[in-house]
Amino acid sequence: MAKKWYAYLFRENIYGFSVQAVSFVAGILSTVIFPNLLGKDGFGYFSIVIGVASIGTFFCDIGIPAALLKFIPAGLKEGVAWKYYELLFSWKLLASSATALAAFLLADAIAGAYGLPGLADGLRLGAAFLLPYAMLPFFENAFIGLKKARTTFVMDCAFHVGRIALPLLLFLAVGVGYLAAVAGNLIGCGIAVAIGWFLASREPLLKRSANAVIDSRALKGYVVFGVIWMIALALIQWSDLLIIGLFRPVSDVSVYRVAWLWATATAFLFPFSQKIFFAAHAHEDDARSRAVFSLTLKYGLAFAFLMIAGIALVAAQFLSLLYSGAYDEAYPVMIVLSMLTIDITLSTLASGLLTGKGDIRTPTAIHAVAGVAQVVLLFAVIPAFGMLGAAAVVVLVRVAAAIAQTGFALRFLSLRIPASYVYMPALCAIITALLLLPLREYTFSFPLALAYGTMLVALYGLLATLLRVVDLREIGAVVRGSVAR
Secondary structure, eight states, X not given: OHHHHHHHHHHHHHHHHHHHHHHHHHHHHHHHHHHHHHHHHHHHHHHHHHHHHHHHHHHHHTTHHHHHHHHHHHHHHXXXXXXXXXXXXXXXXXXXXXXXXXXXXXXXXXHHHHTOTTHHXXXXXXXXXXXXXXXXXXHHHHHHHTTOHHHHHHHHHHHHHHHHHHHHHHHHHHOSXXXXXXXXXXXXXXHHHXXXXXXXXXXXXXXXXXXXXXXXXXXXXXXXXXHHHXXXXXXXXXXXXXXXXXXXXXXXXXXXXXXXXXXXXXXXXXXXXXXXXXXXXXXXXXXXXXXXXXXXXXXXXXXXXXXXXXXXXXXXXXXXXXXXXXXXXXXHHHHHHTTHHHHHXXXXXXXXXXXXXXXXXXXXXXXXXXXXXXXXXXXXXXXXXHHHHHHHHHXXXXXXXXXXXXXXXXXXXXXXXXXXXXXXXXXXXXXXXXXXXXXXXXXXXXXXXXXXXXXXXXXXXXXXXXXXXXXXXXXXXXXXTOOOO
16 A cells, blocks of 8 residues: 555656756746846836735635645545635635736826836736636646546646747747747646646546535635635745845845745756645645655755755856846855745745645634735845845744744654754765865866766755665655555
């Protein structure tokens, strides 16, 4: 039974990781192409529009994506997954339409707050983009709850290919401008949502069958807490960028966005998909959850410290080479923001465990406190310390919140982890950085930078293996689906 479980979980996570890998590649391409194509001001406008639209999607979610991952698995066991799906779909469509309309009507007011009248048209187009962008995670999470993560891979490929290729086609047709980039994202996302709707309408597991009663009270309670959680996440993920725009030139928004995108791109290389493990914890018992949480935490932290060392050693080279020196000032901000890899690791695993097991209250409360604290600190720090101050605030708040969530997750499982999970990969990162740092000044060309990055990964991997941060036999056993704890 354990073998079958790990095999299923590994299969689903491969699809989940593939989605993250596609997102990573698309994110890298967009981070290289659009800042160069649009210029600092144009990319700043584009970043604000996408930021406002992204915040809008949090209001559309109202806890629904998390509810899908929790209640679709429950519905499968009772034969009423379709009831949860149809009810949550109607809520999500209503919330998304209302939020998109509100964003459209507020476009001039938001542009006025930034003192950028030319931003209004982009914000109105961004409001149209908001609707399919908000619906995309609905279909993604529904299929993940059904143990059909491969379908999300198809949808995400369509979206990410579209959000790169379509803006470029529009640039060729109508000329370079940030509105073409927004319009391309809108069309690409619309195609992905259409695919999701088509496949869901033909999904056998979502066909009407049993007439059992759903747990409406639990569902509504989950959604209420989800509303608070989504608002808090919106504040945490976007407040730094948007508050910088209130106090600093739009070019600073562009620089900070480039730094943030590169520093957090590691999230898409993270080998464990939060959505997959959220659904797995909802499907499985505590003993299996304990096994997977321990393993993923161990290897997640090993990955996190590798990414931190990588950003410190090679980020300056790629910024200089990809942007011809225009974004070199983003490097120190990236160094600070690289610590978010720890937040990404801990939050992904702890939130997935807690919410999958039905405890949405704890992560909601932690995120709410973190969101408010971050906004208050940003308004206090940015006027005097600018982008570096914003980065320091974000890291402090988010890492503290992630550690708190992890503590609650460990207590929930009655699980203790060795301190070596943290200090051993940190030691590997420090040794790697000390050994390779003297070579950094000679690696400012693409071939040498790539070779330097490869050397970094190889050295860290060797140290991690020798110091038993990672266990190759254990990894092989997980891949084969034969681990039982």
